[in-house]
Amino acid sequence: MIITSDKTTSPFLRNAWYIAALSKEVDDEALFTRKLLNESVLMYRNEAKQVIAMRDRCPHRFAPLSMGKRLGDVIQCHYHGLHFDAQGECVHNPHGNGKIPKACAVQTYPIIERDGFIWIWMGDQEKADAAMVRNLSIYTENPESAVGHDYMYNKCRYDLVVDNVMDLSHVDHLHGPLLNSAGKLSPQVPQVKELDNNRISIRWDWTQEPAMLLFREHMPRTEDAAQMFVEVVWQAPASMTLEVGAVQDSSDFTNDGAVLYDFHAVTPETEHTTHYFFASSRNYKMDDCEYNRMKMEGMIEAFTQEDKPVLEAQYREMGDQDFWELNPVLLSSDVGSLRVRRTLDKLIAEEQQA
Amino acid sequence: MSDLQFLVEITSKQQVAEDIFEFEFRSVEGGELPVPSPGSHLDVCVSPELTRQYSLTNGPDETGFYKIAVLREAEGRGGSRQLCDNYQQGDQIRVGAPRNLFPLEPAEELLFVAGGIGITPIYSMIKQSVKENNSFKFYYLTRQQSRAAYVAELDKLCGKDMYVHADAEADQRFDLDAMLASPNAGKHLYVCGPEGLIRAIEEKATAAGWLAGNIHYELFSRSDSLVHDSDQSFDLRISDTDQVITVGADETALEALQRCGLEVPFSCEQGVCGSCLMSVEEGLPDHRDMFLTDAEREANNSFTPCCSRANTPSLTVKLPA
Known part of the structure; x- marks a missing residue:
């Protein structure tokens, strides 16, 4: 069922694909619930294994449907026993004469499942264009031993996570040995480019001696200097591909160097809390499951032990105040994150004027 | 800015080219001075309000003193003029510890390019490279030979690996493309000089296939200086x-507005944050910020006075409400 949403102003961009969950989070049986953009969403796989997403709220007394039970593809509300099918239509009313009121339906959402992620469209459904889902086919094409997906939860506004990935100068200062870039990024004014579909890229190039620890053992000469680069491409509303690599004696990172292909995406749970999705692949040691596991663990540990505490503390300090109203003192390394903020603000304003 | 922790004496001051003065500093307190690495610069306290950065020319064996060479810019903002005119041998001055934002990294092959006074960090790098027997080529670009410091010394160090081009005295413009023609992954370029030269070399080198990571230039000269030698005044x-309000050739539009008592909000003072953004009603801005999007830049109806200038003699702007 498509229900035209009321015109209350959302603080978020609605007409966009957000990630609702990792594929592995929604199994074949369970009712999975997650709040996205202030709305609780029920997700489950129908008998054809396709993900169904609907508002996790019975229209009668607003009990979460995820507390109910599955009858095949039909969900039975735990509280008064209404049944809803996978299209969100009420198909059974055990009360009175059994008549089903016309308004008795649940909002459903378009879903695209691809490359280990479940994407959801929570805006105007006529505008949902599958072509706007990011191409992350590398996570399908590469062997499982070279791919990892993970989920984190941050108690901060989602845009602070985007700022953090768009301004990688913090890697010089915040990160421990594994990801540290030895002060090489901060002095640079990174190169920002506008791409198609409002995408924005930012890139740093530098030399590090020896290479960043994460890459060091994959260099021909582990103690020598390596050329390094990192390039981030943001797409609305809040996802970023991030390629980072090191090479020696060549300019060809892809064929002669070690490159990670990472993906960071955030979906607001509320204005104050954020679902953080991450995936990573690489072009070296692709058959090594044990290395894959250790590398993912190391990276997730850095994000949760190093980034997360400062993002959450920063948000506690900012409270509900608007970023711009706080008059931040901005630095040269903010060029990319500011361009992203301005682009997203523009898209939200255009959507709300329409 | 680092602490100006060392009181030093000017133990030698000599003119080494037209308008270029070399200063040698030694510790007054007799303490050891930290040893600079090639490419380092020194904060020099020219007056209580004015600290300027100058690259050190010290080579690997030149310890116990600091050597800088300063171009006296008659039209500049005063730092170099004060230093060259007011300070003599025997005077004392405060300096910081050397800092290096332009480090020389190990490479199989080096290409050094100095434009004018940009020779100072390159000189220290060449001394290092000669000592370590590294393979390099050195291009010294200057307006006139008489304005180029250390030519004889460099000639001794570099021999056939040095090329000097004096713009005003040569028949043709220097061919940057030929100089940059054969990049390879092990070859690194170090350039120091006027911003225009650095930008031109960066652009041509990138087009010629140089890796961004192999192109090194002094970055503080850009962020430290929002006004360039070639800038002109505008209204x-x-x-x-x-x-x-006339914006002088040696000040920013924001400085000119403030000098006239007009209040404009500002924050980053380097074209990042957009706090100072003003509407432009007439005239064409010369956008030098990183805040505006490509579309906003092309619309030419706003500009950031902290760093941007004008491509027309006058800009009509609206003060923020």
């Missing part, structure tokens, strides 16, 4: 009042 007309 700002305030649309509400018809007041005309």
Whole structure:
């Protein structure tokens, strides 16, 4: 069922694909619930294994449907026993004469499942264009031993996570040995480019001696200097591909160097809390499951032990105040994150004027 | 800015080229001075309000003293003029510890390019490279030979690996493309000089296939200086009042507005944050910020006075409400 949403102003961009969950989070049986953009969403796989997403709220007394039970593809509300099918239509009313009121339906959402992620469209459904889902086919094409997906939860506004990935100068200062870039990024004014579909890229190039620890053992000469680069491409509303690599004696990172292909995406749970999705692949040691596991663990540990505490503390300090109203003192390394903020603000304003 | 922790004495001051003065500093307190690495610069306290950065020319064996060479810029903002005119041998001055934002990294092959006074960090790098027997080529670009410091010394160090081009005395413009023609992954370029030269070399090198990571230049010269030698003065007309403010060749539009007592909000002072953004009603801005999007830049109806200038003799702007 498509229900035209009321015109209350959302603080978020609605007409966009957000990630609702990792594929592995929604199994074949369970009712999975997650709040996205202030709305609780029920997700489950129908008998054809396709993900169904609907508002996790019975229209009668607003009990979460995820507390109910599955009858095949039909969900039975735990509280008064209404049944809803996978299209969100009420198909059974055990009360009175059994008549089903016309308004008795649940909002459903378009879903695209691809490359280990479940994407959801929570805006105007006529505008949902599958072509706007990011191409992350590398996570399908590469062997499982070279791919990892993970989920984190941050108690901060989602845009602070985007700022953090768009301004990688913090890697010089915040990160421990594994990801540290030895002060090489901060002095640079990174190169920002506008791409198609409002995408924005930012890139740093530098030399590090020896290479960043994460890459060091994959260099021909582990103690020598390596050329390094990192390039981030943001797409609305809040996802970023991030390629980072090191090479020696060549300019060809892809064929002669070690490159990670990472993906960071955030979906607001509320204005104050954020679902953080991450995936990573690489072009070296692709058959090594044990290395894959250790590398993912190391990276997730850095994000949760190093980034997360400062993002959450920063948000506690900012409270509900608007970023711009706080008059931040901005630095040269903010060029990319500011361009992203301005682009997203523009898209939200255009959507709300329409 | 680092602490100006060392009181030093000027133990030698000599002119080494037209308008270029070399200073040698030694510790007054007799303490050891930290040893600089090639490419380092020194904060020099020219007056209580004015600290300037100058690259050190020290080579690997030149310890116990600091050597800088300063171009006396008659039209500049005063730092170099004060230092060259007011300080003599025997005077004392405060300096910081050397800092290096332009480090020389190990490479199989080096290409050094110095434009004018940009020779100072390159000189220290060449001394290091000669000592370590590294393979390099050195291009020294200057307006006139008489304005180029250390030519004889460099000739001794570099021999056939040095090329000097004096613009005003040569028949043709220097061919940057030929100099940059054969990049390879093990070859690193170090360039120091006027911003225009650095930008041109960066652009041509990138086009010739140099890796961004192999192109090194001094970055503080850009962020430290929002006004460049080639900048000209222009007028700002305030649309509400018809007041005309002339922005001098050696100040930013924001500085000119503030000098005239007009209040404009500002924050980063380097074209990042957009706090100072003003509407432009007439004239074409010369956008030098990183805040505006490509579309906003092309619309030419706003500009950031903290760093941007004008491509027309006058800009009519609206003060923020």
